[in-house]
Amino acid sequence: MTRSEENYIKAIFHLGGNTPTLVATNAIAEQMETKPSSVTDMAKKLADKGFLNYQPYQGVSLTDFGIKTALSIIRKHRLWEVFLVRKLDFSWDEVHEVAEQLEHIKSEKLIDKLDELLDFPKYDPHGDPIPTKDGIFLERDKQLLSELPINTKGVCVGVKDTSSAFLKFLDKYNIALGKTIEVLEREDFDESLHIKMEGKELQISHQIASNLYVKKND
């Protein structure tokens, strides 16, 4: 498995999700910031190697083996992110680029021991679940803050947009995973929300609220 192959498989997984959906050549090219012709070439190679089914002009879908491979790469990426934040004091907006490199290191022992060092974390610093060694991958029960009804409370559990700009914005307003947010009011005009967090009230735009995941309190 070359680094490039791994990146393609990861991208296809992100586009297609856990179930074997058909993913378009163009979509992959866009996601990977490359050209459709390069995708076609790689699709043939990955199909030959058994990672995916390639139907010319139709698209591509990961095989079980391909999905397993994708999960293993995602597991590495997310474990390294946890490591960077917890052990090396990186902030959550700095980890992605470095984890992007670290995820390609080949050593099963390394990743198992890292998992152990970190005490088998279930989620990465952005709230995304970490697949287990045997490929179990459970999406968390969550919803967008923008979809939370008025007068209900939820705990921040993740972000949809993981861009550095968004994460730094959240830092600035002290919004972090684990904090409880109550929705006080929704402005019909621009869909902005009045919220209450740790006793303080603030107002956030729809763009923010629709990129923040919360878990509704029972």
Next chain:
Amino acid sequence: MTRSEENYIKAIFHLGGNTPTLVATNAIAEQMETKPSSVTDMAKKLADKGFLNYQPYQGVSLTDFGIKTALSIIRKHRLWEVFLVRKLDFSWDEVHEVAEQLEHIKSEKLIDKLDELLDFPKYDPHGDPIPTKDGIFLERDKQLLSELPINTKGVCVGVKDTSSAFLKFLDKYNIALGKTIEVLEREDFDESLHIKMEGKELQISHQIASNLYVKKND
């Protein structure tokens, strides 16, 4: 800097040492397990980029910039080795291969924070010195156990051969860095040594003694 370029620079440094020695094409090819013609190609490229001086038919010598680059790669390699041993319970014969991959990760912050996490170690698990961030690199005062006079004591401080086979052999006989060894007798016939370590006496071959570095007690 591609991964391949980094590997060449590292290999040339290992062959030429700290001072700018002329290193032969063939020697590099052997060290890197590649062909001399590949070395020639790369030598031209690295010379263009300012890492070394290339004199056709004569060999290659690192520039100051090349030496600085080599030290930075070696620093990364050895810090990762310390990490693997101290934080992930790798044994000293398992670290090389993984560190060989990790040394190519590009992030200055990563390596500085790793250094800090490990409390700024001076030596790697094999006793080799770790260059500082600003490229200071001091060889340790040491000599081969085979050259230690009779009836003197020394502390194990390093290994010359870092092969897994040798390191496992040392483990088996409980020989480890930090232990004190006294040379009791030298057999003229095969140059084997009678030594005393932690109260116990044992006999070791010349091959072992000439791959183990000790620091003579004052």
Next chain:
DNA sequence: ACAAATTTTTAGACGTCTCTAAATTCACTT
């Protein structure tokens, strides 16, 4: 259902790194 627009593939090329085989240069010996 046909033409237009879009998507996808093919063909040909380039950069990187590698190799083999052949040619060249160097260094040593007599």
Next chain:
DNA sequence: AAGTGAATTTAGAGACGTCTAAAAATTTGT
């Protein structure tokens, strides 16, 4: 000082991953 053997370089090619431009297939709109 020439010849021989070793080291080194050159020439040409292949694998990988990428690209552009052109061709082919599919989808869309009317």
